[in-house]
Amino acid sequence: MDFSLVLPTSSSPSRHLIFSPFKHTPIRVQSLKAPRTSLRCRFRLSAAAEVEETVSFGKPSVFGLPKDLTAPQKIVDTLPPRARLASYVVFTGAALAAGFGLGFRFGGSQATGIGGAAVLGVAAGAAVYSINSGVPEVAALNLHNLVTGYDDPTELKKENVEAIVEKYGVSRQDEAFREELRDLYSRFVSSVIPPGAENLKGNEVEAIIKFKNALGIDDPDAASVHMEIGRHIFRQRLETGDREANAEQRRAFQKLVYVSTLVFGEASKFLLPWKRIFKVTDAQVDIAIRDNAQRLFAVKLNSVGRG
Numbered sequence: 001m002d003f004s005l006v007l008p009t010s011s012s013p014s015r016h017l018i019f020s021p022f023k024h025t026p027i028r029v030q031s032l033k034a035p036r037t038s039l040r041c042r043f044r045l046s047a048a049a050e051v052e053e054t055v056s057f058g059k060p061s062v063f064g065l066p067k068d069l070t071a072p073q074k075i076v077d078t079l080p081p082r083a084r085l086a087s088y089v090v091f092t093g094a095a096l097a098a099g100f101g102l103g104f105r106f107g108g109s110q111a112t113g114i115g116g117a118a119v120l121g122v123a124a125g126a127a128v129y130s131i132n133s134g135v136p137e138v139a140a141l142n143l144h145n146l147v148t149g150y151d152d153p154t155e156l157k158k159e160n161v162e163a164i165v166e167k168y169g170v171s172r173q174d175e176a177f178r179e180e181l182r183d184l185y186s187r188f189v190s191s192v193i194p195p196g197a198e199n200l201k202g203n204e205v206e207a208i209i210k211f212k213n214a215l216g217i218d219d220p221d222a223a224s225v226h227m228e229i230g231r232h233i234f235r236q237r238l239e240t241g242d243r244e245a246n247a248e249q250r251r252a253f254q255k256l257v258y259v260s261t262l263v264f265g266e267a268s269k270f271l272l273p274w275k276r277i278f279k280v281t282d283a284q285v286d287i288a289i290r291d292n293a294q295r296l297f298a299v300k301l302n303s304v305g306r307g
């Protein structure tokens with residue numbers, strides 16, 4: 001790997017957005033040529049149309065669009081854990097009784113009745129297992145839709161996420177739910193850290209920590225997300241042949257190192273293996289941290305001077 005990933009570079013205008021898969025292209029209402037007598041009316045209609053479009057469409061979420069539940073998932077969605085367990089017991093019991101009745105009726109003996117009960121019982125058990133195994137996925141879909149509904153993701157409350165966990169009786173370690181947590185966190189971190197050569201604003205660390213705590217994602221999982229974002233930047237740097245874009249990717253990696261170190265604090269020493277994954281030295285990591293700290297200090301100093 002090229003060690004220049006974490007070497008300071010001169011700032012240059014950013015022409016590419018690294019982590020903006022959901023760019024917003026506003027719909028503009030263009031005025032048509034009209035007589036002077038109707039110009040004011042046209043302007044008011046145009047302004048009203050723009051307001052209506054803003055309300056109707058809004059800014060797209062960095063988390064994507066809400067997801068719909070399938071028909072079986074909707075059934076699971078309506079049942080709390082206790083009711084779901086009770087329905088499983090009733091369903092399995094009914095299948096056993098029906099199997100015994102059919103077996104006894106057509107076989108004429110208790111043995112065939114027991115055989116029929118066993119067959120339908122196994123089928124019912126498989127159906128119950130299939131439905132129950134989909135509960136974490138239903139919980140993940142509801143979590144996705146919950147987070148997508150926020151204009152400002154940092155307003156997400158931990159209690160709201162806990163309510164989903166309790167409603168469906170899932171664990172954050174369930175594969176589907178865990179992957180959704182990681183995906184939401186990855187999208188948020190990628191959207192918060194400015195792309196390319198843009199300077200940090202100073203609120204990134206606080207916003208990431210707040211969102212991470214609200215999700216309740218474990219530090220090891222969160223740290224692995226930061227490392228995966230680093231891999232994404234590294235792959236982009238290998239794929240680009242443009243010198244300016246290369247410098248932007250290097251700056252993006254430096255900012256990721258700086259922000260990630262502050263997010264995890266002392267734990268970053270063992271949670272973020274920059275040296276092992278990206279073959280960089282402690283000195284190079286220190287340079288990335290120091291370089292961004294100096295830039296951020298200069299930005300804040302300039303803002304105070306203008307004020």
